[in-house]
Every structure is written in structure tokens, then in C-alpha cells.
Amino acid sequence: MTLDAVLRVDRAGLDLPLTVEPGEVVVVLGPNGAGKTTALRALAGLLPLQEGHIRLNGQVWDEPPRTFVPAQQRRVGVVFQDYLLFQHMSVLENVAFGLRARGTPRDAARARAMTWLDAVGIGDQARKRPGALSGGQAQRVALARALATEPEVLLLDEPLAALDAGTRLKVRAELARHLRDFPGRTVLVTHDPVDAMALGDRLVVIEDGQVTQTGAPREVARHPRTAYIADLVGLNLLRGKANGTTVTLDTGTTLTTVSANSGSIYVAFPPSAISLHHVRSSEPNTWLATVTGVEQHAHTTRIHLDNGVSADLTPATVADLELNTPLWATVHPESLQTYK
Amino acid sequence: MRALLLTVLLVLAGCSSQEEPPRTVTVFAAASLTEAFTTLGKEFETANPGVQVAFNFAGSSALAQQINQGAPADVFASAAPANMQQVGDAKEPVTFAKNQLEIAVPKGNPGKVTGLANFADESLDIALCAEQVPCGAAAKKALAAAGITAKPDTLEQDVKAALTKVRLGEVDAALVYRTDVKAAGAEVEGIDFPEAAKAVNDYPIAVLGKAPNSAQAKAFVDFVRSDRGKAVLAEAGFSAP
Amino acid sequence: MRKGRLPVVLVVPAVLGLAFLVLPLVGLLARTEWSEFPSRLLSAEVGEALRLSLVCASLATVVCVVLGVPLAWMLARGDIPGRRLVRALVTVPLVLPPVVGGVALLLVLGKRGPVGGLLESWFGVSLPFTTAGVVVAEAFVAMPFLVISVEGALRAADPRAEEAAATLGASRWLTFRRITLPSVMPGVVAGTVLCWARALGEFGATITFAGNFPGETTTMPLAVYLALETDPQAAIVLSVVLLAVSVAVLASLRDRWVGG
Numbered sequence: 001m002t003l004d005a006v007l008r009v010d011r012a013g014l015d016l017p018l019t020v021e022p023g024e025v026v027v028v029l030g031p032n033g034a035g036k037t038t039a040l041r042a043l044a045g046l047l048p049l050q051e052g053h054i055r056l057n058g059q060v061w062d063e064p065p066r067t068f069v070p071a072q073q074r075r076v077g078v079v080f081q082d083y084l085l086f087q088h089m090s091v092l093e094n095v096a097f098g099l100r101a102r103g104t105p106r107d108a109a110r111a112r113a114m115t116w117l118d119a120v121g122i123g124d125q126a127r128k129r130p131g132a133l134s135g136g137q138a139q140r141v142a143l144a145r146a147l148a149t150e151p152e153v154l155l156l157d158e159p160l161a162a163l164d165a166g167t168r169l170k171v172r173a174e175l176a177r178h179l180r181d182f183p184g185r186t187v188l189v190t191h192d193p194v195d196a197m198a199l200g201d202r203l204v205v206i207e208d209g210q211v212t213q214t215g216a217p218r219e220v221a222r223h224p225r226t227a228y229i230a231d232l233v234g235l236n237l238l239r240g241k242a243n244g245t246t247v248t249l250d251t252g253t254t255l256t257t258v259s260a261n262s263g264s265i266y267v268a269f270p271p272s273a274i275s276l277h278h279v280r281s282s283e284p285n286t287w288l289a290t291v292t293g294v295e296q297h298a299h300t301t302r303i304h305l306d307n308g309v310s311a312d313l314t315p316a317t318v319a320d321l322e323l324n325t326p327l328w329a330t331v332h333p334e335s336l337q338t339y340k
Numbered sequence: 341m342r343a344l345l346l347t348v349l350l351v352l353a354g355c356s357s358q359e360e361p362p363r364t365v366t367v368f369a370a371a372s373l374t375e376a377f378t379t380l381g382k383e384f385e386t387a388n389p390g391v392q393v394a395f396n397f398a399g400s401s402a403l404a405q406q407i408n409q410g411a412p413a414d415v416f417a418s419a420a421p422a423n424m425q426q427v428g429d430a431k432e433p434v435t436f437a438k439n440q441l442e443i444a445v446p447k448g449n450p451g452k453v454t455g456l457a458n459f460a461d462e463s464l465d466i467a468l469c470a471e472q473v474p475c476g477a478a479a480k481k482a483l484a485a486a487g488i489t490a491k492p493d494t495l496e497q498d499v500k501a502a503l504t505k506v507r508l509g510e511v512d513a514a515l516v517y518r519t520d521v522k523a524a525g526a527e528v529e530g531i532d533f534p535e536a537a538k539a540v541n542d543y544p545i546a547v548l549g550k551a552p553n554s555a556q557a558k559a560f561v562d563f564v565r566s567d568r569g570k571a572v573l574a575e576a577g578f579s580a581p
Numbered sequence: 582m583r584k585g586r587l588p589v590v591l592v593v594p595a596v597l598g599l600a601f602l603v604l605p606l607v608g609l610l611a612r613t614e615w616s617e618f619p620s621r622l623l624s625a626e627v628g629e630a631l632r633l634s635l636v637c638a639s640l641a642t643v644v645c646v647v648l649g650v651p652l653a654w655m656l657a658r659g660d661i662p663g664r665r666l667v668r669a670l671v672t673v674p675l676v677l678p679p680v681v682g683g684v685a686l687l688l689v690l691g692k693r694g695p696v697g698g699l700l701e702s703w704f705g706v707s708l709p710f711t712t713a714g715v716v717v718a719e720a721f722v723a724m725p726f727l728v729i730s731v732e733g734a735l736r737a738a739d740p741r742a743e744e745a746a747a748t749l750g751a752s753r754w755l756t757f758r759r760i761t762l763p764s765v766m767p768g769v770v771a772g773t774v775l776c777w778a779r780a781l782g783e784f785g786a787t788i789t790f791a792g793n794f795p796g797e798t799t800t801m802p803l804a805v806y807l808a809l810e811t812d813p814q815a816a817i818v819l820s821v822v823l824l825a826v827s828v829a830v831l832a833s834l835r836d837r838w839v840g841g
Binding site: 401465467470472473492493494495496497501504505508509510 | 684687688691692693709710788789791792793794795798799803806807808810811812
């Protein structure tokens with residue numbers, strides 16, 4: 001009953017193993033150009049694989065060079081990034097289209113479509129054209145259209161990206177509820193960590209077509225393993241060699257940690273854990289750093305330092321500092337998380 | 341091609357209106373005269389060194405219109421007296437040749453046509469010229485003389501179009517001019533019929549009053565009417581006046 | 582939109598271009614003897630030629646739509662080898678002198694042509710000198726207008742809507758019918774109108790392939806041409822009638838379908 005896939009497409013440099021259990025929501029998270037949409041198109045049957053396979057319930061959907069089941073014969077539902085609603089049909093006809101295409105008589109198809117529209121909360125918009133809908137409403141129609149055919153696999157491509165911040169919060173919560181209720185397998189691709197954390201049971205992080213980390217959202221958020229994820233979840237990430245409570249970083253600096261480890265490990269800590277001074281303090285974990293950049297956020301100032309570490313300071317603290325000279329950076333050992 | 345010729349003619353006419361006596365005779369002639377007059381033109385040039393003969397071949401009615409609109413022609417040779425009469429400027433037109441109708445059939449005569457009587461046969465594909473054009477008017481006269489009601493399948497816009505249909509084998513027979521059958525060569529066979537004598541086309545020729553080169557124009561007309569001219573015309577299928 | 586003085590370098594050629602297109606029509610109308618107009622219009626030959634013209638142009642347009650829309654679809658969407666070459670071939674009738682087109686049709690569909698011969702021996706059908714032949718000749722000349730117009734619309738349309746339909750289980754035929762075709766409808770209508778107009782004015786291929794016989798193959802343009810030989814005034818009247826009918830039809834279609 002598992003969706004079991006190995007997606008390889010040379011053109012996009014994609015090499016992605018993927019398994020999804022019934023009822024599970026797997027979020028493929030990655031920067032733009034990582035190959036997320038290519039992966040989704042391959043699952044949908046809009047793009048043949050070059051190598052690998054896609055199987056569901058022992059049924060082969062794609063296994064080059066022998067088998068390729070085209071999109072219209074796969075039981076998939078797709079919510080496209082810009083929804084791709086059919087502009088010349090009413091909202092109701094859009095949702096009924098998949099049922100009609102699969103042979104449901106017109107009246108039955110319309111009744112079922114109406115049920116779905118009610119389920120996503122826009123039954124009152126059924127007669128309108130998609131052009132007359134707001135972004136949030138259109139997203140709901142797209143979801144209803146994808147779910148109406150009761151697919152085995154639901155695919156969502158950046159489902160919230162086209163929405164403004166206010167609508168997004170509400171639609172995200174609704175989407176999470178619908179995905180929880182959906183009995184099939186869901187693959188959602190996004191570059192937004194908040195969407196990924198809120199909607200996914202499991203994250204698969206891809207960068208340049210390759211998987212860099214997988215795991216439950218909490219696990220990924222706490223223990224990032226690449227600079228991209230660390231940046232997404234707002235942590236500084238360093239690598240080094242541990243010997244007891246001493247970690248020698250790749251840059252040569254040594255840090256003292258609370259827990260004892262040995263061998264190659266990750267060290268992560270929030271930017272707010274760093275303090276900067278003109279005078280060297282007697283604290284452990286102090287090193288001389290040069291400022292490479294300054295970014296003003298809402299209530300904090302982010303200072304980028306030369307070893308790839310960022311520090312979040314209050315504007316008042318920054319005002320006291322001379323940023324053009326080397327500064328002493330200090331991070332408390334208790335703020336450091338270490339993991340293999 | 342025709343437009344190019346006309347342009348050349350106009351340029352030549354423009355040049356020749358200057359100081360030197362004109363060296364070009366410009367002849368407007370009916371399209372059916374193309375082969376015969378081209379031959380005669382070359383011979384005339386050989387006989388009169390330094391003189392050139394420029395032709396404009398087209399339908400007679402179109403030529404008459406062009407002349408009336410001021411085209412710089414020296415000689416007009418028409419396929420019908422009616423078109424000559426349209427040109428007010430023509431000086432003493434004379435008939436220099438006659439053309440008569442002939443039945444044209446595709447090579448091998450698939451419709452087994454023997455005479456004008458076959459034109460009443462519904463089962464044969466027959467092309468005539470439309471009554472509005474000279475060959476159609478002549479055909480009407482000939483058919484009337486023979487007392488035959490033709491059953492044509494198409495009324496072509498000119499004699500060449502009718503001949504094309506025969507050439508491609510799309511019709512079993514058409515009424516065209518004898519000269520056209522000659523010009524078509526081996527692809528088309530001609531069948532003479534007695535009633536053709538009732539619908540003979542006179543070809544008049546005349547020097548035009550406003551001819552830029554009337555002396556040599558007159559010489560060309562005389563050459564056409566000479567024994568040599570008659571021989572060339574006869575070769576093309578025309579009969580003597 | 583920014584308003585203001587229009588640049589002279591554009592306005593002068595634009596006005597000249599308009600005058601160039603319109604003046605001949607004005608000339609035609611100016612030379613028409615309106616007093617004779619009604620009687621000529623009601624004469625049997627004119628009615629017959631006009632009826633034949635409208636029937637044949639409309640039938641030819643139907644043929645063009647039935648064959649041309651799928652052809653345009655294949656050119657725009659199909660993954661066929663040598664697509665550029667095929668597209669170039671489709672436009673050949675646009676540049677081919679219609680008379681040559683007519684001869685080419687005769688060579689293939691005529692009595693002695695490879696296809697025409699089969700039609701004759703198998704079905705006893707002969708196209709030259711028949712009304713069906715007129716439709717064939719007009720369709721041959723007019724089809725590229727439709728194909729080019731529809732193909733342009735298809736290429737401009739978002740093919741991802743078709744992908745969305747595929748993921749919903751729609752076959753390619755259903756997708757074409759319910760998604761693709763409605764989205765390119767303005768292009769299809771524009772192409773159909775152009776195609777009809779071209780077929781209505783067709784002369785060279787028609788007279789060459791289908792010949793000229795009143796009531797059967799003499800359409801308005803053929804009648805105009807023959808009338809010019811002997812009765813220019815009649816030709817002018819016929820032309821004005823053709824002009825009026827086509828302008829009326831095109832204007833009504835435009836209001837209804839193209840909205841501009």
C-alpha cells in the first residue's frame with residue numbers, strides 16, 4: 001500500500017528516493033531550483049523518469065524503459081502552484097471535471113463536486129467563474145478539484161505560495177485539517193519552512209536534486225545538517241571534531257561544550273546566543289571575529305561574522321559597538337547543541 | 341513577365357522620345373500571335389540592322405484598353421475587328437490573317453470525338469469558351485450554324501484555359517482556335533469540322549496615329565503582310581485573308 | 582494609456598496605408614450606377630452566383646475547420662518529426678499563385694490524377710466542373726489562414742491547463758474538446774472568418790480546377806471576371822454586391838464573437 005519511488009531525471013539533476021505510507025504527508029523541502037517541481041511532475045505522470053521507478057500497491061506507474069503509465073491513468077490529484085483552474089468553466093464544473101472524465105454521470109458528478117465545495121467551505125461560490133474568486137478561494141477550489149476524484153496520491157506544488165500573508169495563515173490551518181483527513185498518500189513540495197513544519201509528517205530536504213536530510217519536522221528543525229536547513233530554521237551550524245567536551249572546528253577555533261562527544265559532530269546554536277564585545281572576556285568559547293555584513297530585522301539586528309556565524313543583537317547593543325574593527329564573540333557552552 | 345515587358349517598353353519609349361530617330365518598333369499583339377510574331381520580329385530585326393521590335397502580347401481587349409489609356413504603341417494587331425474598332429487611333433486597319441475554330445481532343449482521343457455533333461453528348465466532358473470572350477462568341481456562331489445545342493461542362497475564361505483542360509485530359513473535347521492546337525504540339529489532337537468556316541475570325545493590323553516610330557511601324561506591317569509573313573503565319577495555323 | 586501627440590513618422594504612413602486600402606473601394610462605389618443596381622441585383626444570374634458563392638465558401642470553411650483545427654493542434658502540440666517543414670508546407674497555398682494551385686489540384690484530383698482516378702473508378706465521383714470541385718479549390722486556398730490562426734492561438738495558450746486535465750483523468754480527446762478548444766476559441770473564430778472571406782473571394786484555383794458553368798461552378802468572382810470582358814458596369818455591380826455581403830457577414834461575426 002506504500003507509494004515507493006526512486007525519481008531520477010538527469011536534466012534536473014534529480015535523484016530522489018521517496019516512500020509515502022497511506023495517510024502520511026511527506027513534505028519535500030528545498031530551495032528554488034532544487035528539483036522539487038520536477039519530482040512532482042514525475043509522480044503525476046507528466047514527465048517520464050529516466051531511471052528509477054514509481055510503484056503503488058505493487059502496481060508499476062513508471063519504470064523506464066519498460067513501463068510508463070500516463071497521467072490520465074494514474075489515480076493522482078494535483079494542486080498546482082497557480083492552481084490552473086479552467087477559466088471557461090464554473091467552479092462547480094471545475095470540481096466535477098475529474099469525475100466526469102472518469103465516467104461519473106453528470107448529475108452525480110455535480111452532486112459530489114458540490115459536497116466537496118461545501119467541505120472546503122466555498123459551496124456558495126459554485127456558480128462563479130474562477131476569475132471572480134480571491135486567491136484563498138481559488139486555492140480551495142483547486143484542493144476540492146484534486147480531492148474530488150478520491151486519488152490514491154495527492155500532490156501539492158507550493159500550495160500556499162500564491163497567497164498573501166493574512167490569508168495564508170487561515171488557509172494553511174484548513175489545508176492541514178484536510179490533509180489529516182485524506183486517507184491516501186500526500187506529497188507536498190515547498191520552499192517555505194513554516195509550511196513544511198506545519199503540514200508535514202515527515203520532511204525530505206533536497207538541494208541540487210539530492211536528499212540532504214530526512215526526518216520528522218521537529219527533528220529536522222532541531223538538528224539541521226546543512227547550511228540551508230540551519231538558515232531556514234534560524235540556527236548557526238558548525239562542524240568539528242570532538243574530544244570530550246572540546247570541539248575543534250574546521251576553522252581551527254575550539255569550543256567547549258557541556259556534553260562530551262568524540263569524533264565528527266555538528267554544533268548548532270541560535271544567533272541570539274552570541275554576544276559581541278570590544279574587550280576580551282574571560283568566558284570560554286570566545287574568539288576574535290570580523291563583521292562581514294549587517295541586516296536590520298524587525299526588532300533585532302543580525303550581524304554576519306567571518307566564520308559563517310550570525311549574531312542577533314538589539315539595536316541598542318549595536319549602537320555601542322564599532323563594527324569596523326575586529327570584535328570578541330562569545331557563546332555560552334549551555335547554548336551549544338551537539339549531535340552526530 | 342508582361343509587367344516587366346511593359347516597364348521596358350515605357351523606359352525605351354521615354355529614351356527614344358529624345359533627339360535621335362527612334363530605333364524601336366513597339367507592337368501590341370493578340371496573345372494567339374505570340375509564336376508567329378516572335379519569329380517575324382527576329383527576322384525583321386535581322387533585315388533592318390539597328391532596329392528592335394518590342395512586343396506586348398495580351399488579350400485583344402486588354403491591349404485595346406491599354407492603347408486607349410495612352411500606352412506608347414506603334415502597331416496594334418488584334419484577334420477581332422471589334423477590338424480594333426475600340427481603338428480610335430488606328431489608321432486604316434487591314435485584315436492580315438484569319439483564324440478558325442478546330443475541335444481539340446486529348447492525345448489518343450479518349451472520348452472518340454469525330455465532329456461537332458459530339459458536343460451535344462451529355463456523357464462527354466466538354467469545354468467551351470465563355471460567350472463573353474471571342475472564342476466563345478465564335479463557338480456559339482459555329483454551333484448555331486450546325487444546329488447543335490452543346491452540353492458544355494465548363495465555360496472557360498479564355499482559349500488557353502480551355503486548351504489547358506484538354507491538355508490535362510480533364511475534358512474530352514473543346515472548341516479552340518486551330519493556331520492553339522498547333523501551338524500545343526503533340527499533347528493535343530485537332531479535328532477539323534465544316535461549320536468552322538461559318539465562324540472565321542479576322543485578324544486586323546494597323547499602325548497607330550500616335551505611333552512614336554511610324555515609319556518603321558509601317559515597314560513592320562508590310563513585312564507581316566509579305567509572302568514571308570504569310571508563310572510564317574500559315575505555319576502557325578492561320579489562313580490567308 | 583499615455584495620451585498626447587501621435588508621432589508623425591507613424592501617422593503619415595498609417596494614413597497613406599489606409600487611403601491605399603480604402604480609395605479603390607471608394608472608386609468602385611463612385612463608378613456604380615445606382616439606378617440600375619436593384620434590377621441587376623435581382624437578375625437570375627446574380628442571385629445564382631451569389632447563392633453559389635455563399636454556399637461554397639461556407640462549405641469550404643466547414644471542410645477547413647474539420648481538417649484544419651486538428652492539423653493546427655498537431656503542429657502546435659504534436660511531437661512530430663520535421664514539424665518546421667510541415668508547417669512550411671502548410672503555408673504553401675498562401676504563396677502559390679491560385680491558378681497554379683488549381684492546376685496542381687487538377688493534376689492530383691483530376692480525371693487522370695492519381696487520386697482523382699481512384700475516386701472516379703471506385704466511387705464514380707469526378708470533382709472537376711462540379712460544385713464539390715469549387716468547395717475543394719476554395720478549401721485548398723483558404724485552409725492555411727485557418728491553420729495559421731489556430732496554431733498561433735494554441736501556441737499562445739498555456740499547455741499546463743491540458744496537463745491539469747490529464748491529472749484529472751481526462752483523455753487527450755476529452756482534454757482537446759473541453760479544455761484546449763474553448764481556450765483557443767477566439768483564434769478559431771478569427772481563423773474561420775478569415776478562411777471564409779478568402780474562400781468567398783477565391784478566383785484562380787476555382788476557375789482552373791472547377792471550371793466555369795452558371796449555377797454549378799460560376800461563383801461571384803468568376804462572374805465578375807467574365808462580366809469585365811463585355812460589360813464593366815455589370816462587373817462593378819457584382820463586385821459591390823460581393824463587397825457588401827462580405828462586409829455585412831464579417832461585421833456581424835466580429836461583433837458577436839471577436840468583440841472588437
